[in-house]
Amino acid sequence: MRLLLAKAFAAATGVLILALAILFSLTQNPSP
């Protein structure tokens, strides 16, 4: 169970960071 949780948390952290990176790129470069 701990392994599953650790794997899921690693994946969720990665997705969250990727989402923030995309959000940053969109806000930094608004479409004209």
Next chain:
Amino acid sequence: MIYFLRGLFWTGVYLALVLTPMIVLLLAPLPPGNGFWGDLSASLGFAGTAMMGVMFVLTARFRRATTPFGIDVIYYFHRQIALVAVGFILAHPAILLAEDPTLWRLFNPRFTPGHLWSGIISFLALLLLTAASLWRKELNIHYDEWRLWHAVLATLSLASAILHIEGVGYYTRSSFNNFLWILITASWIAILLYVRLVKPFSLMKRPYRVKQVIPERGDAWTLVLSPDGHAGLRFLPGQFAWLTLFHSPFALKEHPFSISSSASLSGEIHFTIKELGDFTRRIKEASPGTVAHLDGPYGAFSIDRAPAPGYVFIAGGIGIAPIMSMIRTLADRKDERPLILIYAYKNWERLTFKEELSDLGKKLNLTSIVVLQEPPTDWQGERGMVTEELLRRHIPEEEVSNGWEYLICGPVPMIQGVEKSLHRLGVPLSRIHSELFDLV
């Protein structure tokens, strides 16, 4: 519950550390954007580098922060999140080069700027350390050499990445962002100093001496250590410690082993270690009086963290060591709760702790089931692997529903198989505990 709340708190601290560079990028005033793909690439580079920095915190063995989870799972998480970070760092140059192939010209050494050299060194060091960690055994890399190179390459990779970020300097022109990266660098250097200097120095001040090395069945040895000039470790039965023997704590040559002695025993501590590699083969050479150092205790694998009306222990091979610590402790406490031990081993003659388990069966309400892979011809007991059918035969249904706790220790495939089988038998995952060995 207290462990759960502490776990939530430290999970929040981890997320805050790893997300801060992204949040600062989002909130701080910055120069104009470099286009969607350029900025995505840059932000993934920032995030990957921050994640690499936080890896040093994860693996610094801060006991307060790791206790709620068990440090074995922290190392497992380190391995998983490292793959995510490597993915982001690989994506950083890949996106830039895919979007603007003319950037390849910068890889001609005549035109390569200094900050790009830092980036390339960081990238190559990261690839090397990832490959060595994923395929250490396949590449025949000795554990001690791997540990040393892992530390060197990780330090080189992160230092070069920070130089690369400062060298490019576009987003770090913002004073807030620049301050953040100076803070990250300073914290990282402080952690390096703590792990490589302060901690080994504190271990030097609490030495142990080898009292005895006892041969056990199955090519195992019990190393008996006595604290030298201090009170020794207080541990929960089932926990482990990092052992340094034949070297100074500064030498980065330490190995994790489960404590096999009773937590009620004072004045000495036992580790039962199977001969599996170069270091473990040398245990028997430790003469009485040899100096040893222990970093510990660590681990969440303990009956004392899972109160229950009864326990089922499932051990594979030398995975019996932490379980012996728990059974011996229960015997010393004159515990009367029912216990079932399912112990898988290769053959009967080499079964580690064969005689002592039989004696403990008389002192405790303990039922032992030995499962042999290579049983003698007249063997009447269980044989083969620990399967769902075997567990069903030996764990009465009422014990599944009566709140018993299940503790498994052995090779990773066995742990995963037994966890699935127990769950199918109706045991909630929250009542199944395991200790991982052999992570790298």
